[in-house]
Amino acid sequence: MKNFLKQFTCLVVNVIGLVSISQAQIVIPNAGFEQWDSSGSPAPFNWLQPTDWSSTNPVTEFIGAGISKTTDSHSGNFASQIRTLNVFGTNRAGGLVCGKAKTETSPSYTIFPITGGQTVTGKPINVRGFYKFSSVTSGDSAWVIVINKKWNASLNAPDTIGFGIKKLPLAGGYELFEVAISDWNAAVNPDSIVVAFFSSNPDSALAGGIFFVDQVIIDFATSVETPDDKIIGINIFPNPTDGIIKINFNKPGSFEQLQVISSTGKIILTKNISGLQSYLLDIEKLPVGLYLLEFKNEKGEVFRKNIVKS
Secondary structure (H helix, E strand, O other), rough: OOOHHOOOOOOOEEEOOEEEEOOEEOOOOOOOOOOOOEEOOOOOOOOEEOOOEEEEEEHHHOOOOOEEEEOOOOOOOEEEEEEEEEEEEEEEEEEEOOOOOOOEEEOOOOEEHHEEEEEOOEEEEEEEEEEEEEEOOOOOOEEEEEEEEEEOOOOOOOEEEEEEEEEEEEEEEEEEEEEEEEEEOOOOOEEEEOOOOOEOOOOOOOOOOEEEEEEEEEEEEEEOOOOHHHHEEEEEHHHHHHHHOEEEEOOOOOOOOOEEEOOOOOOOEEEEEOOOOEEEEEEEOOOOEEEEEEEEOOOOOEEEEEEOOO
C-alpha cells in the first residue's frame, strides 16, 4: 500500500436568514461527538466509534481502541479521544474520518481519508473546532487533514480539488483550531468533503500522542446572492475579498447594528447602520481568515453571514 500522504489523502452550510441565538453555521453530522455506535462484538472487542464517522478501531482492536468516547469535552457531554498505539512494535496513529472510510490492517493499520467524506454543495473554505493534545514524545503533533473531492466518472475515482492540512501543537486545555482549504479549481465545486483527525503523523507516528477533538464546523464561501439574501434584504460582495466589502440594504431600516466578529469570538467592530442604504466595510488591515458579520434588527433578531479575508 502506498504511503498515506502520497495517495492523499460534514455537511455544513452558511445559515443565511433571521435567527435568534443560533450559530452561523450548521455542523457536520455528529460534529459534537454526542452519538456513538458499538462494534457489536463481545469484550474485549466491544469498542465504540462516533456515529457518522469511521475510525481505526477495527484494525487495532487486537491491541486496543485508539478512538474512544470521553466526558472530557469542550461542550456537550462527550468528545472524541484519539490515541497513538503500539501495534506489533510500530507506533500507529489513531485516525478518525467523517463518513464511511476504508481501513487497512497489515502493513499500515490505518484509515484512508480519501475513501470517506460527506456530501456537500457549495465550496468549503475552512474547517474549525476545538482540541487538546499531549504526547510523551518531543516534537509530536496532532494532524487535521481536509479534502474537497469531486467524482470523476471517466476515471471512476474522485479528484482532489481542494486540500488543507494542519499540525496541531501541544495544548493542555481546549483551544480553537482552523484549517484553511486551498482551492485547486475555482471553477468547480466539490460534491463531498473529508475531515480527518490523526493523533500523530499518519505515515510515521511518534509514541504517546493523545488528541481530543470536539465541535467541528465547516465554513463555506458565498460569492453570489442567494434567494434568502433577497428576502432578508442584504447583499454582500465581493466575498472573499482582500480589502473592501460593499453591503447593500435593499430595505433601509431593516437592521440597526452591524458587528464584525473574529473566528475566536472577539468583537472587532460595532457600527450603527440604522437607515443606511449601503455601507463600505474596510477589512484590509485584518489578518487573513474567516470573520462573521452579525446584523441585528429592532426586535433583537440576528442575521449572520460569513466573510473571508483573502
